[in-house]
Amino acid sequence: MDISYIINEYAEERNDYFRAVTPPIVQTSNFAFSTVDALRKSFEDEYGTWLYSRGLNPTVDILRKKLAALDGAEDCLVFNSGAAAIFAAVLANVKSGDHIVSVRNPYTWAKKMFDEILVRFNVSVTYIDGTDIANFVAATKENTTVYYLESPNSWTYELQDLQAVATLAKQHNIVTICDNSYCTPLYQRPIAFGIDLVLQSATKYIGGHSDVVAGVLCGSKQMLTKIFNSEYLNIGSGIQPFNAWLLIRGLRTLPLRLEKVTETTGKVLGWLQAHPRIEKVIFPFDENFPQYALAKSQMQGACGLLTFIITAKKIETIEAFCNALKHILMAVSWGGHESLIIPRCAGIKREQFMAAAPEHRMLRLYCGLENAAYIIADLEKGFAAIETME
Structure with a gap:
């Protein structure tokens, strides 16, 4: 799909909103139903409809589709911060007794989650020099469920060989999560190398005007549905319609x-x-x-x-x-x-x-x-x- 098409037209059904060039901000908390059966179906599958803007919203939905397409992903969730996207992605893929392999010196709030929050639930973390695939091999245990990557990181810019890490992870049924904030989907697409979940701080280049805080998480429809129905809705970390509209504006340029x-x-x-x-x-x-x-x-x-x-x-x-x-x-x-x-x-x-x-x-x-x-x-x-x- 052409980048110009994604940014300027994709997911914008203008006939649904008076042929307006710019999508409207659907600033509502709630959505009404004409029948009990329609409401019942929405309860059964909130990810497939608009029920309550804590979950999905038409303005947010346009943004989700554009960001997923840019990343080459099946689906996308947009959070009210990059830290929230990190938290949901990791939390959805660990349980008590599990082990995470992370690149050393990750983003501050990722490290805080690993060191101060997950340890309370018996989830351990091993930090490694991610520039060498041998270090992933050496650190992997039978209970390892997540490889956490930043490629590049945002101070000294160490990279991981994304394809090599993804290949190793699939051999051990390990979920790979990569922070792609430095590059954006225009300059790097980790999913194309086999990475499962790709996140970024949309506060940065996606917004581009230093007026909105947001986070993006892209991956398979199956994984994103799982996260939506648990961590996303429970934590209440979804982006608000106005901020989603600001990000759509940022994408244009x-x-x-x-x-x-x-x-x-x-x-x-x-x-x-x-x-x-x-x-x-x-x-x-x-x-x-x-x-x-x-x-x-x-x-x-x-x-x-x-x-x-x-x-x-x-x-x-x-x-x-x-x-x-x-x-x-x-x-x-x-x-x-x-x-x-x-x-x-x-x-x-x-x-x-x-x-x-x-x-x-x-x-x-x-x-x-x-x-x-x-x-x-x-x-x-x-x-x-x-x-x-x-």
Whole structure:
């Protein structure tokens, strides 16, 4: 199915809503039935009808169909956050006594779920270096039910060989879950490599305007039906109609935004690599990236997120650099219209800073929709502020 068709037309039955070019926001909590039998059938199969907007809603349904098509999946559920999508995907596939193999240092709230919530229900987790398939083999136990992946992750961009992991998982009847937030379905389709469930934070590139929080989970109709009838409805984590409408709006410009961001990131990357205060730049499509060949084989693009390591002997130098920026905002997340930066040292106490640890001197930069020269000029302000320091 053509991407342009999916984004601009697919699942939009305009004859159902007055031939309006833009789908309406069906802002209702409830749906009425004309007969008891119709209501009874909806109770029996809520996933096949509109009963209550905690479950399905016409505006949300348009978005679900588009996102599933983009991922090459049978079905899709949309959540009110990426964290909710992670929670439902994992919870649906574990029970007491089960074991999970996860890539090391996963997204904060995935790790919190593994370490603080699932352990209360006797579900154990083994963290591994996911860059080597041998580590999955070694960590797999008889009670392993889930492989949890992030490819790439959002700080140092390690990848997993998705096809190799999916093949191994199928040999052991293990469910594979992959966080695809970095790439979006336009730049990577894990389902095509055999991954069972693919999730992403739609807060980022799908929304694209930093005005909505949402999560996406795509997979087989059977798996998504199972999750809908249990975790999705019980937790009440479905997206609201207005936010779904915002995401449909965001999809309209997704290819153009990714194209612009990719072009800008390449220019900023080259500039950073030539700067004397930069020790290292980490980016999946940089030829010096350790998994460059795998990245090029699995991904169609690398979007706008990169990490650089600054030379600094004290934490105050990094703080001065960040504080001097006037246009690049200091904030979490990425994927919106605005460029963002976040220093790794913001997550540690001052007394814990170690200049000898490269990870303490990392800064993650997201290149937004501004021109490359505009972003570079602001970075120059940061470097000028620390020119005489140390």
